[in-house]
Amino acid sequence: MILAEITDTGLAALTYGIGALGPGIGIGYLVGQAVQAMARQPEAAGMVRTTMFLGIAFVEALALIGFVVFFLGQA
Amino acid sequence: MIFGLEFPPLSHIVDWPVFLFEDTAFGINKVVLVYFAAIILTVLVFVLGNQRKLVPTGAQNLAESSVNFIEDGIIMQSMGPRGLKWAPLLTAMFFFIFFNNIFEVIPGVQMPGTARIALPMFLAIFVWFVFNIAGMIEHGPIGYLKHSLIPPGVPVGLLPIIVPIEFVSNFLVRPFSLMVRLFANLLAGHILLVTFAVLTAALWTTEWYAVFLPLPLFAVIFFVAFEILVSFLQAYVFTLLTAVYIDSATSHEH
Amino acid sequence: MRRITRLLLIAALGVAALVGTAAPAGAVGESVEGCTIEAVQEMLEGKEGLEPGTPEYEAISEETEEAVADCIEAPNVLLPEINEVIWGGIGFLVVLFFMMKFGFPAAKKAMTDRTAKIQGDLDAAEQAKADAEAVKADYESKVAEAKAEAGRIIEEARQDADRLRADQQARLNEELTAARTQAQADIDAAKGQAMSELRGEVATIAIGAAESVVGANLDRDAQTRLIEDYINRVQAAPSGNGQG
Numbered sequence: 001m002i003l004a005e006i007t008d009t010g011l012a013a014l015t016y017g018i019g020a021l022g023p024g025i026g027i028g029y030l031v032g033q034a035v036q037a038m039a040r041q042p043e044a045a046g047m048v049r050t051t052m053f054l055g056i057a058f059v060e061a062l063a064l065i066g067f068v069v070f071f072l073g074q075a
Numbered sequence: 076m077i078f079g080l081e082f083p084p085l086s087h088i089v090d091w092p093v094f095l096f097e098d099t100a101f102g103i104n105k106v107v108l109v110y111f112a113a114i115i116l117t118v119l120v121f122v123l124g125n126q127r128k129l130v131p132t133g134a135q136n137l138a139e140s141s142v143n144f145i146e147d148g149i150i151m152q153s154m155g156p157r158g159l160k161w162a163p164l165l166t167a168m169f170f171f172i173f174f175n176n177i178f179e180v181i182p183g184v185q186m187p188g189t190a191r192i193a194l195p196m197f198l199a200i201f202v203w204f205v206f207n208i209a210g211m212i213e214h215g216p217i218g219y220l221k222h223s224l225i226p227p228g229v230p231v232g233l234l235p236i237i238v239p240i241e242f243v244s245n246f247l248v249r250p251f252s253l254m255v256r257l258f259a260n261l262l263a264g265h266i267l268l269v270t271f272a273v274l275t276a277a278l279w280t281t282e283w284y285a286v287f288l289p290l291p292l293f294a295v296i297f298f299v300a301f302e303i304l305v306s307f308l309q310a311y312v313f314t315l316l317t318a319v320y321i322d323s324a325t326s327h328e329h
Numbered sequence: 330m331r332r333i334t335r336l337l338l339i340a341a342l343g344v345a346a347l348v349g350t351a352a353p354a355g356a357v358g359e360s361v362e363g364c365t366i367e368a369v370q371e372m373l374e375g376k377e378g379l380e381p382g383t384p385e386y387e388a389i390s391e392e393t394e395e396a397v398a399d400c401i402e403a404p405n406v407l408l409p410e411i412n413e414v415i416w417g418g419i420g421f422l423v424v425l426f427f428m429m430k431f432g433f434p435a436a437k438k439a440m441t442d443r444t445a446k447i448q449g450d451l452d453a454a455e456q457a458k459a460d461a462e463a464v465k466a467d468y469e470s471k472v473a474e475a476k477a478e479a480g481r482i483i484e485e486a487r488q489d490a491d492r493l494r495a496d497q498q499a500r501l502n503e504e505l506t507a508a509r510t511q512a513q514a515d516i517d518a519a520k521g522q523a524m525s526e527l528r529g530e531v532a533t534i535a536i537g538a539a540e541s542v543v544g545a546n547l548d549r550d551a552q553t554r555l556i557e558d559y560i561n562r563v564q565a566a567p568s569g570n571g572q573g
Contacts, residue, residue, distance in 0.1 A: 046148075046152060050148075050153065054316070057256060061255065064259035064263075065255060065259075067259045068407065071406055071407055072407065089406055096412075100411050101415060106410075106413050110413075110417050111420065112341065114420045114424055117424050117432075118337060118424070118432070121428070121431070122337060122432075124436060126439075127439050129446065131443075138436045142433065142436045162433060162437075163425075163433040164425060164428075167428035167429070168421075168425075170424065171420070171421055191406075191410065191413050192406065192408070192409045193409040193410055193413030193414040194413065194414075196409050197414055197417050201418075201421070
């Protein structure tokens with residue numbers, strides 16, 4: 001198997017790459033804001049961290065659905 | 076020759092032959108052995124940790140600090156004191172998932188039990204039943220449906236739109252995203268490791284392009300460390316989300 | 330307890346050994362169900378030296394295509410294997426049962442016991458400290474009491490001494506006064522007696538003088554001179570003369 005061949009697989013991989021863009025930006029923004037919040041209120045850091053992980057988990061799910069679609073496209 | 080890389084098909088990376096009880100539904104393959112190892116490790120941590128010493132050492136430290144972590148780091152942050160009765164379930168879930176995950180980087184095994192969809196699917200369905208049944212016990216079947224489908228303060232006119240959205244997000248997306256998150260994270264990590272390991276092996280030659288060997292080698296080392304973090308984080312997130320779902324199903328306020 | 334641990338360790342080692350010896354998938358050269366790139370390549374190498382169109386060549390081509398198709402048609406990773414679902418489910422339920430029945434309560438109990446024990450120890454230490462402080466306070470109060478007692482005794486002794494001295498002083502003074510008074514009284518008595526004796530003597534003498542005056546018939550001047558002489562004689566005479 002040769003990677004980066006323009007096949008269904010390649011297209012699926014490209015789809016995943018595009019699908020990962022949004023969650024990437026989202027997670028970056030989310031973590032940045034969380035770090036700001038923790039810096040402003042260090043006493044609330046525990047709560048912010050938990051909420052941050054929850055948010056990351058939800059945003060990340062989009063990228064992972066893209067990852068799964070990659071396998072669907074391959075089949 | 077084609078200057079490319081001989082790479083196994085992706086679906087074969089995690090495909091393991093059944094070598095015991097082949098023709099029954101109880102066939103045992105490497106992934107099942109990873110499950111067994113995870114069970115034994117979990118039991119071992121708590122059996123070794125049950126020493127009742129005043130000054131905890133070793134496994135006792137691990138068991139007790141993990142109990143603390145589950146109670147203070149997960150339950151108190153998401154459910155509050157009334158969620159403490161769920162601590163055994165969440166502890167079992169955390170440890171089982173974590174040990175299944177961590178086999179991703181254990182030399183000689185190198186296969187997370189959760190990179191196959193079977194276990195995440197089972198756990199997600201299990202969690203789905205747990206939070207729905209807990210909610211029904213808390214509110215009664217009708218009350219639970221009302222509680223989870225109709226957010227308070229929504230105008231009646233919007234209900235035909237809101238109710239299907241809430242239904243999909245509460246009853247379909249939740250277990251699906253739980254399953255996909257765990258499975259896809261671990262599968263992606265496994266593929267990453269395989270990719271760079273295969274690349275490293277392919278560059279292990281006497282040809283001139285062996286000078287690129289350090290790049291995938293360091294990538295493998297880096298990703299092993301990264302995957303340890305991911306193993307922990309995914310077990311944590313799965314447990315945390317379980318706690319949040321149970322909380323939202325059993326809470327009396329929104 | 331130790332036997333359970335050992336058994337579990339042996340089981341874990343056995344599982345690890347089994348897992349370790351299971352065929353690695355995904356590595357270069359080996360894959361499941363004979364589907365490897367190298368196997369296909371070997372088949373393709375078999376074609377070298379054969380003329381295209383011969384039956385052998387076609388047979389190898391077909392075989393190769395089938396192998397490649399097998400490779401591509403591997404089960405999709407999104408489909409769960411029933412045996413893994415069953416074993417994973419059983420495994421999780423076993424862990425859950427263990428955790429709910431033994432693991433978690435034991436760990437929790439160990440922690441609460443420790444909390445209680447440390448709290449108890451701290452309380453006991455606090456109690457012991459309080460006790461020691463009470464004993465110390467008691468001791469100190471006793472010492473203070475003893476000191477006060479000693480001071481009191483000394484003070485009393487001094488007061489006694491003072492009083493004694495004052496008493497003695499007073500008695501001495503009294504005795505002195507008494508002695509002095511006695512002496513004065515003696516003196517006074519002696520003086521009175523002497524006076525009365527003298528007065529009698531004087532009267533006797535005066536009577537004698539009068540007798541002599543009357544007897545001698547003297548003039549005034551002579552009488553006066555006589556009396557004065559007499560008195561002077563009496564005065565100048567030693568006291569022993571008074572009685573004579």
